[in-house]
Amino acid sequence: MIIHRYLTREILKPLIAVCSILIVIFVSYKSDRYLADVVDGILPANTVISLLFLKATIALEVLLPITLYLSVVIGLGRLYTDSEMTALFACGVSPKTVLRSVFVFSLLLAVLVGTLSLFVRPWAYEKSYRITAQAENDLDFSQ
Structure with missing residues (x-):
């Protein structure tokens, strides 16, 4: 359990950055x-500001899988560079355990991306179209 949290944290830090x-x-x-x-x-x-927030929310659907890939490479690469993986393997942690930790984290992120794709993205597109249409109507009335 401690190993899973440690590996998740080592992947989560580069993911956020x-x-x-x-x-x-x-x-x-x-x-x-x-x-x-x-x-x-x-x-x-x-x-x-509201359009930027909505577009950033829409972009998360594409950015999160790319970010996950990079964060796994960075996080596990750092563990290998600092010989922490060697120490984990010497203590009896199998590569399967490491893979399981990465898989569980990836699965949770996949559920988040699926939720973004199915629910949040259509809502954000609809909201941005409404804001843009309202802004264009307001500008037409003011001219």
């Missing part, structure tokens, strides 16, 4: 496009 970096990159790219639309008069400035 890499996912945060990818979300910041994605949001900065989208904010550039939305701010250009604000300058052109297509969108009002007060809708940019």
